[in-house]
Amino acid sequence: MKKGYIRTVASALVVVGTLALLQRLLVPKYVDGIVEGAFVAEYYKEVKDHDLLFVGDCEVYENFSPAVLWQDFGINSYIRGSAEQYIFQSYYLLEDAFRYERPDVVVFNIQSLQFAEAQSEAYNRMSLEGMKWSPTKVKAIFASMKEGEHFLDYLFPILRYHTRWSQLEPTDVEYLFHAKPVSFNGYYMRVDAKPAENVPTGKPLADYSFGDNAWKYLDKMVELCEKEKVQLVLIKAPSLYPYWYPQWEEQVERYAREKGLPYLNFLELQEETGIDYRTDTYDGGLHMNLSGAEKLSRWLGEWLVEHTGLTDRRGEEDLSARWEEKLSAYEAEKRRQYEFYGIETGN
Amino acid sequence: MLFTSYAFLGFAAGLLLLYYLLPRRCQQPLLLGASCLFYLAAGPKYILYILFTALTVWFTGVRMGRNTQKAAAYLKEHKEELGKEEKKAYREGQKRVRRRWLAGCLVLNIGVLAVVKYTNFFLANLNGLLTAAGRTGQLSFFALALPMGISFYTFQAVGYLVDVYRGTVEAEEGPFRFLLFVSFFPQLIQGPISRFGDLSQTLYAPHAFDGRQVSFGLQRMLWGYFKKLVVADRLLAAVMTIVGDVGAYQGAYAVVGMLFYTVQLYADFTGGIDVTIGLAQALGITVKENFERPYFSKSLKEYWRRWHISMCSWFRDYLFYPLSTSKAMQRFTKFTRKNLGDKVGRRLPVYVSSFVVWFSTGLWHGASWNFIVWGLLNYAVLMASEELEPLYAKFHARFSVEGRLWYRLLQVGRTFALVCVLNIFDCYATLGETVQAIGSVFTVHNWGVLWDGSLLKLGLAGLDYGILTGGCFLMLGVSLIQRSGSVRERIGRRPYWVRFILWYGLFLAVLLMGAYGVGYDASQFIYNRF
Structure with a gap:
């Protein structure tokens, strides 16, 4: 009898152990190529006492540099963003962040209002898989799942990635038990430049109204920030495309007015921010490169200090020490990329 | 569900x-x-x-x-x-x-x-x-x-x-x-x-x-899932590609389509029945076997005794026998014997009954001429075999090949090839396409596609072919062992860790090599649609 129990327990351990190991091996590590899927999980390694949180899609994680906000203004910020992060995912990532900390300001990029429902399973994965398990994550998954997706596939990602064994890379083994940092407080750095030329204009739409579900989650975000006494700032990053329609702008402006929220459309602040679309974008106007992101961050930092009362925390010893390390990694990555892209910096 | x-x-x-x-x-x-x-x-x-x-x-x-x-x-x-x-x-x-x-x-x-x-x-x-009669206007279909x-x-x-x-x-x-x-x-x-x-x-x-029954049932289900998910659903993409565009995939492709579909149909249907019988067994309920290694059959007649046994025996017991022993058929027999002689007169009623059975079998499989022609072709082959029986007997009397391994293999291979050709009738969208595909085997000579890498463009990568080959060998091996008794019982007599490794290995094979989840269309079992 005792032997039987031992055998059963040993078998169960073998099953659980091998399945856990296989799962770790098969899930994408997002350390090469598409690294956006790793951003959400990196947040949990942070000491969570940020003054400012950004939430949104690529229009935040590629357009604002927390390093500059720290260096120039002493603002301790973090970006909770991932590729095509939908508004409901931004809401739940914010709710998730509030489980750990209360920032003074939240900046939300409203580009994702255009999507009332999830558009792609792959983007869902990148936004949701990195979240730590909590009731918030469960709600985020159910809010995001497209037809044909299953909660079980999120609970046990091996079911989703079971065929990845044929595409495994050495990095899958190298980062089996630890992740490689790929962002700088959620910022995705690119130093190369590709001028914005021949930017396509938007095709006329049959209906310019944002979907009810998108509004619902913006309302929820406003309510959450009010409840937590956090200042919410709406922004539209200066990406030239996807095209930002005037009809969309009107709706957001009206909403911000009604709710008494600050709204900054960086597309209209080109002169103030100094963005030069010949040098400040790495993909022809879709996203900012380092130069563009640093310009935007400097302008936003000034605005935040002036309008939200964020204070300079550079005098805090522990925090400064942590940032020292981060800045050194940030500068190292800058140098690496300048070298990689063959860019003369003059330094 | x-x-x-x-x-x-x-x-x-x-x-x-x-x-x-x-x-x-x-x-x-x-x-x-x-x-x-x-x-x-x-x-x-x-x-x-x-x-x-x-x-x-x-x-x-x-x-x-x-x-x-x-x-x-x-x-x-x-x-x-x-x-x-x-x-x-x-x-x-x-x-x-x-x-x-x-x-x-x-x-x-x-x-x-x-x-x-x-x-x-x-x-x-x-x-x-x-339309053929020159009438204009069409009758509307019902939803x-x-x-x-x-x-x-x-x-x-x-x-x-x-x-x-x-x-x-x-x-x-x-x-x-x-x-x-x-x-x-x-x-x-x-x-x-x-x-x-x-x-x-x-x-x-x-x-x-009953732990033994439950575990045997679950093992059977697992084996069914292996056949369905690892073999049948993996082949689905290639089969759909080939039969979906008869103009582009002709000649050698049509042959590949026939072979793939026959393997897919076997893995799909027997896999589904394994899940059915396994679940019933786990519940303590005995559901009768529906297959007896059909692709080992040496003739089409034998194949139909071993494939979808419950359907074939249903048609035999509830249609063929009542029809062939009915008063009307007895009268017909009397008439044919009187007018066509004893030999022909005795057979003709059997052929008429068989015709009705095979027409119905085809129709039961689907409301389409594809299925009806498929049923009638089976009927034609079976009747031809019946008629040629004396010739076979003479051949076997002259050449003592019956019972020899190579001859048995030849018979099995011949039957399998025949089944491949017949099965394809329920695969193409229309009868015309089926005929076109089969005809192309004789008119389009593109056999080079079998080894020039063209088969890798059917939705299956090299690795998929590797998995399919392994899966087919495993199914073949299991079928061979089954001839001398239950595989599960045989495994059940092995030491615990051997059993554990075998069943857990099969589970991992389904988990890692199964064609399911995102990127694969969840495919219903082929026989669900009948």
């Missing part, structure tokens, strides 16, 4: 747990509830069809059963008073009453099946005829959705009814018990078509938890 869906796995796991945790008197209601829930998951309105069949057949069965009892009691009571002729007349009279009940119920239920399954096929053919498993449960219920009529089984008095027989969910969507006399023996009995 697809057998391959998470919902089904959760449903089956929950059912098994409750089945053995609740008192045994709850097992039957639980199974009935689960079966109804399973059916409701396909669409609430469809349950009305199966309820209609269950209710009408149950009621008719009870009426016939009571009539049989009444007749027996009457004859017993009046044993002394009635003469032989009077008894015979009374029996005949009562049989006529039962036959009327039987006929009425058959018309109702086969009628429902015919209406929902064949109305649009009939209208399409009628439209064709009208009739086919209730899940209607061909299977109707045949199962009809089989029961005929058995009651014949007195081979007693009528089931309990309506809910009968509803469970008709709707028992593991076999609802793709069979087997169980006989009441077989299934009722274990379906209604209370079952104590």
Whole structure:
């Protein structure tokens, strides 16, 4: 009898152990190529006492540099963003962040209002898989799942990635038990430049109204920030495309007015921010490169200090020490990329 | 609820747990509830069809059963008073009453099946005829959705009814018990078509938890999932590519399509039946085998004794025998023997009955000329084999090859090739496309595609071919071992860790190599659509 129990327990351990190991091996590590899927999980390694949180899609994680906000203004910020992060995912990532900390300001990029429902399973994965398990994550998954997706596939990602064994890379083994940092407080750095030329204009739409579900989650975000006494700032990053329609702008402006929220459309602040679309974008106007992101961050930092009362925390010893390390990694990555892209910096 | 869906796995796991945790008197209601829930998951309105069949057949069965009892009691009571002729007349009279009940119920239920399954096929053919006759205007089609498993449960219920009529089984008095027989969910969507006399023996009995039975059942399910997910659904992409564009995929591609589809059909259908029988076994219920290594058959006749056994035996017992022994056929036999001689006259009625059976078999598989032609081609080959039997006998008498391994292999290979060609008739969208594809084998000489890498453009990568080859060898190996007894029992006699490694290895194979989840279309079992 005792032997039987031992055998059963040993078998169960073998099953659980091998399945856990296989799962770790098969899930994408997002350390090469598409690294956006790793951003959400990196947040949990942070000491969570940020003054400012950004939430949104690529229009935040590629357009604002927390390093500059720290260096120039002493603002301790973090970006909770991932590729095509939908508004409901931004809401739940914010709710998730509030489980750990209360920032003074939240900046939300409203580009994702255009999507009332999830558009792609792959983007869902990148936004949701990195979240730590909590009731918030469960709600985020159910809010995001497209037809044909299953909660079980999120609970046990091996079911989703079971065929990845044929595409495994050495990095899958190298980062089996630890992740490689790929962002700088959620910022995705690119130093190369590709001028914005021949930017396509938007095709006329049959209906310019944002979907009810998108509004619902913006309302929820406003309510959450009010409840937590956090200042919410709406922004539209200066990406030239996807095209930002005037009809969309009107709706957001009206909403911000009604709710008494600050709204900054960086597309209209080109002169103030100094963005030069010949040098400040790495993909022809879709996203900012380092130069563009640093310009935007400097302008936003000034605005935040002036309008939200964020204070300079550079005098805090522990925090400064942590940032020292981060800045050194940030500068190292800058140098690496300048070298990689063959860019003369003059330094 | 697809057998391959998470919902089904959760449903089956929950059912098994409750089945053995609740008192045994709850097992039957639980199974009935689960079966109804399973059916409701396909669409609430469809349950009305199966309820209609269950209710009408149950009621008719009870009426016939009571009539049989009444007749027996009457004859017993009046044993002394009635003469032989009077008894015979009374029996005949009562049989006529039962036959009327039987006929009425058959018309109702086969009628429902015919209406929902064949109305649009009939209208399409009628439209064709009208057009050919120069009439303008077309008859409109009806938006009739086919209730899940209607061909299977109707045949199962009809089989029961005929058995009651014949007195081979007693009528089931309990309506809910009968509803469970008709709707028992593991076999609802793709069979087997169980006989009441077989299934009722274990379906209604209370079952104590038997670890060995449960584990054997789960092992069988796992094997079924391997066949379905690793082999059948992996082949699906290539088969769909080939049959989806007959103009582009001709000659060698058509041959590859035939081969792939035959393997896919086997893995899909037998895999599904493995899941059915395995789940039933885990519940303590015995469902009869539906296959006996059909691709090892040495002739088409043997193949049809080993493939979809429950359907073939249904057609044999409930259509062929009644038809070939009917009074009309006896009269026809008399006529043909008189006019065409004893030899031909004796055979012709059998051929006519067989024709009806194979036409019906084709039609049962689907409302399309593809299936009808498929059925009739099977019929033609079987009849030709029958006619050539004396020639074979002469050949075997002259050359002593029968029984030799190479000759057996040749026979198996020949039968397999024949089945490949016949099967493809239920795969292409139209009969014209099927004929075009088969014809291209002789007219398009593109055999180079077999080795120039073109096969890697059918939706299968090199690795997929590797997995398929491994999967096919595994299925072949298991079939070979099965000839000398149950593989599971054989494995069950091995030391614990050997068993563990084998079954856990199979589980991992399904988990890692199964064609499921994102990137794969969840495919229903092929026989679900019949």
